[in-house]
Amino acid sequence: xxxxxxxxxGLQLGAIYGLTAVGFALIFGSTKVFHVAHGASFTxxxxxxxxxxxxxxxxxLASVALAVVAVVLFGLFMxxxxxxxxxxxxxxxxxxxxxxxxxxxxxxxxxxxxxxxGFETVSAELSRSVEIAPNLFVAPIAxxxxxxxxxxxxxxxxxxxxxQVGTGLRALSDNPDLVRIFGLEPTRxxxxxxxxxxxxxxxxxxxxxxxxxxxxxxGSHIMLISLAATIVxxxxxLKGAAMGGMLLGLAESVAVWKLDPQWSExxxxxxxxxxxxFRPAGFLGRAQNAK
Amino acid sequence: MGxxxxxxxxxxxxxxxxxxxxxxxxxxxxxAVDGVxxxxxxxxxxxxVGPNGAGKTTLFNLITGQLEPxxxxxxxLGRSIKGQPHWKIAQAGIGRTFQDLKLFNQxxxxxxxxxxxxxxxxLWQSGGRAAAAERLARAESALEQVGLADHRHTRAIDLAYxxxxxxxxxxxxxxxxxxxxxxxxxxxxxxxxxxxFIKLLRDQVGRGITIxxxxxxxDIVKGISDRIAFxxxxxxxxxxxxxxxxxDPALASIYFGERA
Amino acid sequence: MWAYLNNLAVLITINAIxxxxxxxxxxxxGIFSMAHAAFFGIGAYTAALVAIKLGGGFLxxxxxxMSVAGLLSLAxxxxxxxxxxxxxxxxxxxxxxxxxxxxxxxxxxxxxxxGITNIPPARFPGFEISSPPQYLVLSxxxxxxxxxxVSRLVNSSFGRSLKAIRDDETAASAAGKNxxxxxxxxxxxxxxxxxxxxxLYAFFLSFINVESFTLxxxxxxxxxxxxxxxxxxxxxxxxxxxxxxxxxxxxxLPGLPQTEVGSIQQIVYGLAMVLLMIYRPGGLWxxxxxxxx
Numbered sequence: 001x002x003x004x005x006x007x008x009x010g011l012q013l014g015a016i017y018g019l020t021a022v023g024f025a026l027i028f029g030s031t032k033v034f035h036v037a038h039g040a041s042f043t044x045x046x047x048x049x050x051x052x053x054x055x056x057x058x059x060x061l062a063s064v065a066l067a068v069v070a071v072v073l074f075g076l077f078m079x080x081x082x083x084x085x086x087x088x089x090x091x092x093x094x095x096x097x098x099x100x101x102x103x104x105x106x107x108x109x110x111x112x113x114x115x116x117x118g119f120e121t122v123s124a125e126l127s128r129s130v131e132i133a134p135n136l137f138v139a140p141i142a143x144x145x146x147x148x149x150x151x152x153x154x155x156x157x158x159x160x161x162x163x164q165v166g167t168g169l170r171a172l173s174d175n176p177d178l179v180r181i182f183g184l185e186p187t188r189x190x191x192x193x194x195x196x197x198x199x200x201x202x203x204x205x206x207x208x209x210x211x212x213x214x215x216x217x218x219g220s221h222i223m224l225i226s227l228a229a230t231i232v233x234x235x236x237x238l239k240g241a242a243m244g245g246m247l248l249g250l251a252e253s254v255a256v257w258k259l260d261p262q263w264s265e266x267x268x269x270x271x272x273x274x275x276x277x278f279r280p281a282g283f284l285g286r287a288q289n290a291k
Numbered sequence: 292m293g294x295x296x297x298x299x300x301x302x303x304x305x306x307x308x309x310x311x312x313x314x315x316x317x318x319x320x321x322x323a324v325d326g327v328x329x330x331x332x333x334x335x336x337x338x339x340v341g342p343n344g345a346g347k348t349t350l351f352n353l354i355t356g357q358l359e360p361x362x363x364x365x366x367x368l369g370r371s372i373k374g375q376p377h378w379k380i381a382q383a384g385i386g387r388t389f390q391d392l393k394l395f396n397q398x399x400x401x402x403x404x405x406x407x408x409x410x411x412x413x414l415w416q417s418g419g420r421a422a423a424a425e426r427l428a429r430a431e432s433a434l435e436q437v438g439l440a441d442h443r444h445t446r447a448i449d450l451a452y453x454x455x456x457x458x459x460x461x462x463x464x465x466x467x468x469x470x471x472x473x474x475x476x477x478x479x480x481x482x483x484x485x486x487x488f489i490k491l492l493r494d495q496v497g498r499g500i501t502i503x504x505x506x507x508x509x510d511i512v513k514g515i516s517d518r519i520a521f522x523x524x525x526x527x528x529x530x531x532x533x534x535x536x537x538x539d540p541a542l543a544s545i546y547f548g549e550r551a
Numbered sequence: 552m553w554a555y556l557n558n559l560a561v562l563i564t565i566n567a568i569x570x571x572x573x574x575x576x577x578x579x580x581g582i583f584s585m586a587h588a589a590f591f592g593i594g595a596y597t598a599a600l601v602a603i604k605l606g607g608g609f610l611x612x613x614x615x616x617m618s619v620a621g622l623l624s625l626a627x628x629x630x631x632x633x634x635x636x637x638x639x640x641x642x643x644x645x646x647x648x649x650x651x652x653x654x655x656x657x658x659x660x661x662x663x664x665x666g667i668t669n670i671p672p673a674r675f676p677g678f679e680i681s682s683p684p685q686y687l688v689l690s691x692x693x694x695x696x697x698x699x700x701v702s703r704l705v706n707s708s709f710g711r712s713l714k715a716i717r718d719d720e721t722a723a724s725a726a727g728k729n730x731x732x733x734x735x736x737x738x739x740x741x742x743x744x745x746x747x748x749x750x751l752y753a754f755f756l757s758f759i760n761v762e763s764f765t766l767x768x769x770x771x772x773x774x775x776x777x778x779x780x781x782x783x784x785x786x787x788x789x790x791x792x793x794x795x796x797x798x799x800x801x802x803x804l805p806g807l808p809q810t811e812v813g814s815i816q817q818i819v820y821g822l823a824m825v826l827l828m829i830y831r832p833g834g835l836w837x838x839x840x841x842x843x844x
Contacts, residue, residue, distance in 0.1 A: 034640075082828075082829065086832075089829075089832070093637075094581060094583070095828045096828075097583065097640070098773070098828050099824065099825045099828035101770075101773070101824065102820070102822065102823070102824030102825040104821070105770065105817050105820065105821030106817075108817075109814040109815075109817045109818045109821070110814075110818065112814055113811055113815075174319065220766065224641075224648065227637075227641045228641060228645065231637075235637070260656070262655070262656050263652060263656065266649050266652040266653075268645075268648075269644075269645035269648050269649045270649070272641060272645045273630070273645060273646075276630050276631055276638055276641075277630040280630075280633065280638060355725065357721070357724075377724045377725065378728055378730065379729075381724065381725050381726060386725075389721075389722065393721060393722035394718075394719070395714065395715045395718040395719060395722065395723075396718050396719075397714060397718055397782070398711065398714050402714070405708075405711065406708070406712060406714075406726065406728075407726040407727065409708035409711060409712065410727050411708075412712065412732040412736065413709075413736070414704065414707075414736060416708045462726065466726060466727065
């Protein structure tokens with residue numbers, strides 16, 4: 001039964017990883033900006049949700065709303081005041097990456113200073129495990145996580161397929177020049193991409209706060225996972241990022257079945273390496289070889 | 292034996308240097324290049340014309356190995372080079388310039404011309420001092436021929452527009468390429484630089500270089516082509532001598548966009 | 552007081568070696584390695600083990616460290632460099648985290664979290680380096696050698712290939728450069744030289760553990776290179792000095808809670824990186840150029 005338990009944990013973790021990875025993939029795919037400050041969005045969302053719930057004692061919806069507002073503002077701020085000026089100059093990959101990275105460091109430390117460096121959790125009914133079968137403890141939070149992941153994922157796909165803005169985002173991803181022809185502004189679309197991609201971390205961060213707990217360093221951890229998931233799933237594919245996240249979550253959990261827990265994080269990177277060596281295009285990505 | 296074309300002797304059947312056979316590639320449902328079979332013969336200037344989006348640059352990318360075709364073949368000196376890495380094809384003697392130049396901006400003019408002669412990827416080049424001197428001489432000679440010798444220590448990014456265009460030519464000249472694929476090399480050049488450019492091309496062809504140019508400006512096309520290839524929507528519609536291509540009304544209407 | 556300054560100087564020198572070698576791949580080749588601290592660590596652990604288990608002197612220990620680091624970096628570079636730049640970032644991050652786990656958990660070899668202690672002093676045929684001033688001299692000699700080596704490479708045909716790839720990878724390829732091989736060589740050279748710093752570190756402190764080789768360290772190293780100035784020989788050294796002096800400066804400022812000094816340091820670096828990228832991407836010691844960045 002242990003394996004089954006781990007699988008369930010893995011699905012829960014995978015849903016969280018998948019959501020965050022999809023957010024990153026959406027931003028990177030549409031704007032080609034390597035937004036490594038995405039992890040910082042996750043940290044902000046998690047901490048604001050926690051603060052809203054425990055310090056301000058708000059209803060969870062209000063806390064979530066607080067997190068959403070903060071994270072969207074952060075994403076838009078990065079786009080408007082950091083990435084856009086850089087891209088006006090010369091916008092090399094290097095420059096964008098370093099700026100995002102620097103921001104991630106700033107946020108991580110600010111959060112640590114303001115809220116403390118330990119692990120914090122939000123206790124909720126949902127995180128109490130129930131023994132649903134002999135030796136199988138599942139907390140309702142797992143089901144919630146998976147459901148939330150699915151809802152947001154399919155919601156996003158619907159948005160991208162059915163709305164004008166969504167179609168614009170997809171076009172931006174394939175060919176930025178085409179977008180103007182359809183009467184849409186690439187800048188405006190970039191803002192939507194950042195807002196939407198950042199907002200996607202909120203459910204994931206809230207779930208993490210309730211289940212595993214949050215700490216200031218989790219931003220860089222989740223950023224690594226999102227990166228790995230995007231590569232494993234295939235750069236340029238949202239479905240791939242979601243699948244990649246799910247796979248990594250499962251791998252990390254199931255690894256405990258045979259390995260010591262300290263090695264479970266290493267498993268993520270072994271998976272990443274395997275993909276880079278044997279299938280750099282990932283599950284669903286378009287093969288993008290160095291030319 | 293051999294016709295006189297624009298005052299130069301062009302033999303009736305010179306060697307085919309590069310040949311594409313049924314080359315095709317599709318991007319997301321769109322056939323960017325659709326079954327193009329083209330032969331580039333030695334010592335001849337071919338211009339590649341066609342409306343925007345006709346697939347001309349994509350065709351270059353397929354020939355140089357930057358893209359791998361979905362179908363068809365590319366043969367260089369009689370042997371297939373399909374699937375070979377980009378850098379290997381470049382070393383085989385196919386030189387290429389880009390529409391956006393892609394100069395090594397932070398390096399000097401001389402460094403730009405010199406680095407193309409240094410082919411080994413190891414920490415040092417083979418041949419010792421003598422070979423190094425020979426490479427330097429080749430780079431300097433290339434700079435002389437394009438008129439950039441005085442600017443050898445200027446950074447590429449600090450050059451004037453026309454000089455930057457000439458530097459991109461200096462690179463393939465220095466590399467000793469036999470086939471030059473030039474992507475809109477003369478766009479935006481002032482008349483004096485343009486004349487210098489044409490003279491340079493003619494000199495090189497006189498020495499046996501083969502050139503294929505993508506060009507939009509019809510005056511330029513009329514001025515230098517030995518042959519013209521007309522591409523539209525990925526397909527090679529016509530290929531032949533300038534007179535017949537340029538006087539074909541059907542092609543003209545496609546070029547100027549008069550079809551529905 | 553002198554002891555403190557001496558130690559600071561040695562640490563600055565060791566970090567300068569790391570910054571100069573990171574700059575070799577980052578600034579000259581445009582390759583993002585987040586794993587530099589891992590190679591630093593590999594050099595340190597290998598040197599320590601050679602000294603303790605085999606009784607090796609400084610030269611043997613350093614050579615061993617360089618070989619191990621170089622070989623491992625091949626394992627990282629060969630697959631990752633075949634594809635786009637973003638892949639290498641992710642792969643190097645992955646390697647850094649894997650190395651971290653190995654350093655912490657492989658007790659038999661690395662001593663686990665406790666690390667390796669009682670590393671003997673650096674031995675040369677005939678004499679031993681035992682006092683801090685002697686270590687300073689040794690470190691400075693190594694730094695000088697490393698800088699000389701890097702400078703020779705940068706001004707050679709290999710350096711031109713690297714710069715060409717950095718300036719425009721497609722054009723470099725069109726110029727006949729086997730980009731993947733060139734980049735791989737650059738990574739191997741830089742990683743092997745980072746191991747030199749590792750060896751110095753192990754002998755100087757006579758104790759090493761995983762804490763010195765974390766992702767945070769990789770980040771500090773990046774900050775040193777970027778803030779000091781990429782693609783220049785002295786820029787990384789300037790950056791190293793600035794960053795290592797910062798804690799000392801901060802601790803003199805009134806009103807700063809001691810517990811927060813670490814965080815504030817990092818916030819300063821983070822902000823510096825962001826602002827520099829917007830206004831002066833070449834770093835503080837940027838090559839004097841007409842055209843801005």
